[in-house]
Structure formats: C-alpha cells, structure tokens
Amino acid sequence: MSKIDFLKKGKQMTNQELAIKANEVRKGIIEGVYNAHSGHPGGSLSSADVLTYLYFEEMNIDPKNPDKADRDRFVLSKGHCAPAYYSALANRGYFPVEDLKTLRHVGSYLQGHPCKNDTPGVDASSGSLGQGISVAVGMALAGKIDDASYRVYTLLGDGEIEEGQVWEAALFAGARHLDNLVVIVDNNGLQIDGPVDQVDSPYPIADKFRAFNFHVVEVADGSDFDLLRGAFKEARDTKGAPTAIIMKTLKGKGVSYMEGQVGWHGKAPNEEQYKQAMDELTKAGEALCQK
Template identity: 70%
Template sequence: MDATLKKQLEITATKVRMGVIEGVYNAKSGHPGGSLSVADVLTYLYFAKMNVDPKNPQMPERDRLVLSKGHTAPALYSVLANRGFFPVEDLKTLRHIGSKLQGHPVMNKVPGVDMSTGSLGQGISAACGMALSGKLSSDFYKVYAILGDGEIEEGQVWEAAMFAAHYQLDNLVAVVDNNGLQIDGRISDVMSPYPIDEKFKAFGWHVISIDAHDFDAIEKAFAEAEKISGQPTVIIQRSIKGKGVSFMEDQVSWHGTAPNEEQYNQAMTELKAHLAELEK
C-alpha cells in the first residue's frame, strides 16, 4: 500500500474510534468493544475501496455494505460521518430520542445505510439478496457484509452461506470480525464456531485470513477477492475487541458498556495522543 494512503487511513481510523467513544459516552449506552474492532476495515472500505457518494447516497451503481453485526452501529455511523454523509457532531446524539442515529442502523433514516440490521444472523441474508439482484440485473456493484464471530453461531448465517455459494455470488464479500469475544464471554467457551475458515471452505467460499489492524493486509485481501470468480469470498479478520483504547482491549466487559466520564477522558486522551503522533 502507498505510504501516504496508509498513513491517511490510520489517521482516519483513529478519528473513527474517537467518534465511537464520543457516541457511546453521550448515549450512556452502546457497544464500544466490537465497534472499535471493526473500525479499520470499515475505514478502508469507505475511504479506499467502495464506490459511494455522500452527496448521492442512493445512487443505483453504488457498492453496498450490510452491517450484519448491527449493534456495532457506532463504528458505521462514525465512518459515515467522517466520510461526509452527515455532520460528525451528530455522533453525540447516538440513541437519543428523536435522533436518526439509534442503537442499530435504520436504512430509511440514516444517509449511507443500505440495510436496517440488528437481529443477528439476518444481515448476511440481506446481503445475499442484494448480490443476487446485481447478478440478475447485470449491475457491477459489489456487496460487503460485516459479521461478528459470535454472530456466526446463528444457523441463518450458514443457510445464507449455502445460498451464496449455490448462486456463485462472486460479487459478495463477507468479513467475519474474529475478536474472540461475545456478550457472554469467549466464543470458544459459549458456542465455538471454530474452525471458521474450514467451515466456510466446506460451504464453497473462497477464504482469506488476515490481521484486522494491518492496512496492507486489508488491501491485499480485498484485491484478492476482486480476482475470485464463481464463488463468494469471506475475509476472516483476527481483531482485538476494544482496539485502540488500552483498558477496553480484549475485555468482554466492554461489549455493551459505555464509559463514564473518567473512562471517556482516558480513552480520548489515548486516541488524541495517537492521532497527534500520526499527524507529525
């Protein structure tokens, strides 16, 4: 990856993480852990990969993204705001009465949101429908779906996986955010989905495994996915829940807990210091 682009993506991803913390702090509720772990891949998609236009969010030829793990909406909102779909200041209204930015994405209220999601397991099915529609209408848009590793314990995910392979949806790329934690603890203890790679291979998917926080690896993975014909691709990204905030990293307690004022200040101090280092 070009060094200038990589640095800009790292800067943007840090701002996205700051937006996540800002949102959940002001809401006094939300899901910071998983939002922070998907910040890098969402930043890459919206700032380096996807064909989208903040001035025309509904353009027919746009690429689509489905946040199947809809509770990590703070990350998607922060990316969309930083990309220019709506003001960054709106992130402070997360989950407030009357705000368009509720706990899960709503497609008919939030510019840039392509599918309303929240009930885990359903988003990937919607993404399959979008991808099949593109195939049938000979459109060239791509469909991206972000899933959680706890989410793939849902049976519907594997029905969708079978569907995508059967219809050879090579315009579909799923990302499994493998941070190893879900609300009840470690996924390996709750209901282990491992080996994730072998399961998707058995369902007929092309599988790529990467470090979720390495922009070079992210770029390489999506470039590889572009070359795959006749089957869907899944990128299994090994991530750190709470990435970027020291006391949140790899802690299941931050799955769905908002920081108090002291924790908010510490998180923002860490992120601002990292941003200042990157911007030197």
C-alpha cells in the same frame, strides 16, 4: 486538500492516512457511546479499521449521492456495532461528525441499530444477529440478475456466526456462485457471554466457509492496511465464488482499558473513562500525524 477532494481525484490513500482516519472513527465511537450512556464500544472499536478501509478506499460510493444506482452496498450484519458504522459514515461525509453525540437519543436519526429509513448512507436496517448476511446475499443475487456492476459487502461478528441463518445464507451464496459478495468476519474472539471458543465455538471458521464453496482469505491482523488491501484485491479478483475474509482483531482496540476485555462488549464509559479514552486516542492521532 480535504478528504473528499482527495478521494475524488482517485488517489489511493496511504496507510498513514488510513490509520489517521481510523483513529478519528474510534474517537467518534467513544463520543457516541459516552453521550448515549449506552452502546457497544468493544466490537465497534475492533471493526474501525476495516470500516475505514471500506469507506475510504475499497467501495464505490458517493456521500453526496448516497442512493446512486451503481454504488457498492454494505450491510452491517452485527448491527449493535452501529457506533463504528455511524462514525465511518460521518467521517466520510454522509452527515456531520457532531451528530454522533446524538446516538440513541430520542428524535435522533442515529438509532441503536442501523435504520435505512433515517440514516444517510445506510443500505439496510439491521440488528437481529444472523440476518444481515441474508440481506446482503439477496442484494448480491439481485445484482447478478440485473447484470449490475456493484459489489456487496457485509460485516459479521464471530459470535454472530453461531446463528444458523448465517450458514443458510452462506449455503445459498456458494451454490449461486455470487462472486460479487464479500463476507467479512470480525474475529475478535469475544462475545457478550465470554470467549467465543467457550460459548459455542464456531472454529475453524475458515474451513466452514470453504465447505460452503466460498473463497477464503485469512487476515492475521485486521488493523494492518496492507493485509486488508491485499485481501480485498484477492476478493475482487476471485471469479465464480463469494469471498469470506476472516480477520483477526482485538476487541476494544485503541482504548487501553477496553482492549481484550469482554466487559466492554456493551456498556458506555463514565466521565473519567471517557476522558482517558479520548486522551489516548488524541495522543495516538498526534503520533500518527508526526510520522
């Protein structure tokens, strides 16, 4: 049974199946940035698990009808992590996985940052940090005005939330009780200039969102699918307030020499590093399949 057929039958994926998909998403990330000779692997790898969970279990979507009116919406506010977004979309069936090799190439529909006009499954163009959450808030407000059933999800980086516009959007979302909105913060602890707590510390993140009238769920490990499942269920069950899911992650997760290394925020592996990364991920996938 293919992954699409499996999902159509409405069955919940097991944690093992989700982990296998997340590993494939990670392989797509490395494939993309290697062939582009540029890109942002660190934060893409840290967000691979939550994107896998969103696209393979949480969201109401249909790759064969990407613009269906009642679909759930997703905005990648940290748009530089497009390699993870594209890989999740490709593995979910929106376009061929093979096309990930064209990332950032002239004429490719997989630009360095997501573009709604060109890429199947992308709900909003993004890239300028701090602005994606505002788009998501607007979508959620529109859903409320139209009495629509869809939910809106947006993924932010922990360095990104140093932007003031994030908190203007959060203030509005809390004041308007947008309980169809879920803001996810990928708290991997690193940004381009170093550790977030040494650059312009956003801590305590959870308390800040609570002060803006958000229901907050803290996830100790953003690669634990049981914890993610519980967090998103809590978000769906929350009425009268938007939800912020603050998840602790590891930058570069899945590739040994990238894990926890700020230098891999925004550079591509060379041929030797590419081969090592793909070998590690291939072995990890084989191990997962044998469980």
